[in-house]
Amino acid sequence: MNWIPAFVAIPLGAAFLIPLIEHWIKGSSDFLTNAVTAFLMGLTLSFIHQAAQTQVYFVGGWEPAEGIPFGIALVVDGLSVLMLLVVNSIAFFATLYSVKYMARYTDKGKFFTLFMLMLAGMNGVVIAGDLFNMFVFLEITAIASYALVAFGIGSEELEASFKYQVLGGTASALVLFGIAIFYMMTKTLNFADASRVIAATGVTPALLFVSVLFLVGFGLKSALMPFHAWLPDAHPSAPAPISAMLSGVVIKVLGVYTLVRIFFNVIGIGTIPALKTVLLSLGVISMVAGAFLALGQQDMKRLLAYSSISQVGYIIFAFGLGTELGILGGLFHLMNHSVLKSLLFLNSGAVVYETESRDMEKLGGLMHKMPVTGTTSMIASLSMSGLPPLGGFFSKLIIIWASIDAGYPLLGAVAVIASIVTLAYYFKLQKEVFLGKLADAFQKAKEAPVLMCIPMICLAIISVGLGLLLLDPVREMVLTPAVHVIQGGVDYARMVLGG
Amino acid sequence: MTVFILSVILFLIGLYGVLVKRNLIKIALGFMIMEYAINLLFVLIGYRAGGTAPIFTQDVSGQIFVDPLPQALVLTAIVIGLGTTALLVSFAVRIYQKYESFDIRKIRELRG
């Protein structure tokens, strides 16, 4: 049996079974959600060994006729496997963490329903083989995350979510507009088929218009610098496991993955010459400005949110280089950042859980009171700011190396500067929250509950181990297939449709 | 071509509403106008002059059909739009309960 549709069907089914079962058996949603996410993580792990080949699944048995697809195609290739791996493993740790953390909120069943919807949407975006389904799943994810950001229904949460909805909705509208023009131009929405049509017609004004619409739409979703206004409000307002999901996974799936899939595999990065320059400049602007804005924050979660903008800038910058080394660095940094940023947000959640405060001026000296949280946060900060031999160091090194290699030594130097600023603000975070003098108000603070510590410890171990991904046998299994998919560009069409 | 340009103008009117208006409900309205402009554009793209409903049976041949795919996608987009609008309006109502105002200038607490 082929398990590809299970990535969407299982969380979707769970999302609607949870309110039913929770109504009769209180507290069953904890178990059900964790079982589902654990199962999905296991399922993804079983997909790793077949990452190198492209698997296509035609829903309803509608096979393509004469090389022209007309059904819904689900495609799992190297890039999809990598994204599925990131999404489902972070989701598992986030749900494990939520069991205890969300007990302080009312209506945990609804929370898990929305969480499962978000997960189903993200898995759907990653495996969708056409723009239609990608758009639908994108919207499912987005709507679920709007609701999750406002889950606390305080005034701040509602306001942040409203802002997020207005900007996210505008982004979706622009994407839909782009899809409309795209369909007028190519008469198809299937990625593989459309890429063949575009290769035949070449660059037209309509194609340029579509590219701009997609760039702005998905740029808004991934919070690149001119379009970032919603992120520093939305991500800190959400409950901690959701902040971890939003910063760690959602912006990468809705923004980075979609950009890469459409621009590299469908349109082809070489087709429009200006595209690389645009990606490079967007990346550099977000990288630098995000880092400097993070430096000025007093709110712990806001600092992490600005840091996300900066790190996504690194990823987009690396993809913009377009060389094999750059793409490798981008993917590797994507994985690193997902793990590290989720870990840091979970840490901040533990701090908020115990002290009810996110203000870095008031906090301090929590290292002795909360050793597990402090240590894991220290590891994540060090890795993120690029201290060897942790994973974050290698990914940044590869990106900087790749930019020099591709003939942009100046931009490489900018990346180094941004990395130094990163070190500065993570140092500030550590110093003002975990080190220094313990404030009187927090004398009673203690370590977070065990169920919250376990995911943090696991993520810390993974983040240390991520450096091993660069070793040859492991790299061949996980990173190389994904690099080949992106590097292959419009060869994607041949991989999916054959011929 | 004129109808395409008109629906793009409708889209821009909606965008204007979202960006300029200060009232939460008016923002939601601008949002809906934007969505429907795109839906209209999409349906128009699938239209063929003199086309009929695309139902293939044995005794139908040689007719012009309108393109069914945009219609399917637009129906889906309308459903999605319904969900987004419902969420947006319900949040506006909750914000109103907290601040007794729909004016965005009176409720702005967040920076940047």
Add this chain to the structure above:
Amino acid sequence: MKGMTVIVKKISQLMVPSIFLLGLYVVVHGHLTPGGGFAGGVLLVGCFVLQILAYGSDEVRNDLKKWRASLSESIGIVLFLFIALLGLFQGGVFFYNTIARAHPGSALDLFSAGLIPLSNLAIGIEVAAALFAIFLTLAVFRMEKHT
């Protein structure tokens, strides 16, 4: 929320059965005529909304209605997934239209197209329930809080 005048009550009482019937018709004929699960579901929920608007929500228990709405919403979706799984177990592919491939039925017949009318039914239940839940949350709940 209070009800409206006797004229409104009477007319809505007369209207509701025909609206409900039209909704059912649109849902069941989804594979033959324009409409289908979504449009029919909207029509179906229209008669509930009309009733509540006309008679007022004073006597009906809100929490109960909301729970039933979300219950039937969940059932609708689960039914839809079940239909998809039926295809998986019978034909080996998700959403495989087993019934239509075995018994195609004649074109434009009410009993044709296999699983598609069944899916329309599931979607109709889901949409009606979801819209009813939205209506209850947005309109009735809010008005009660103020009066």
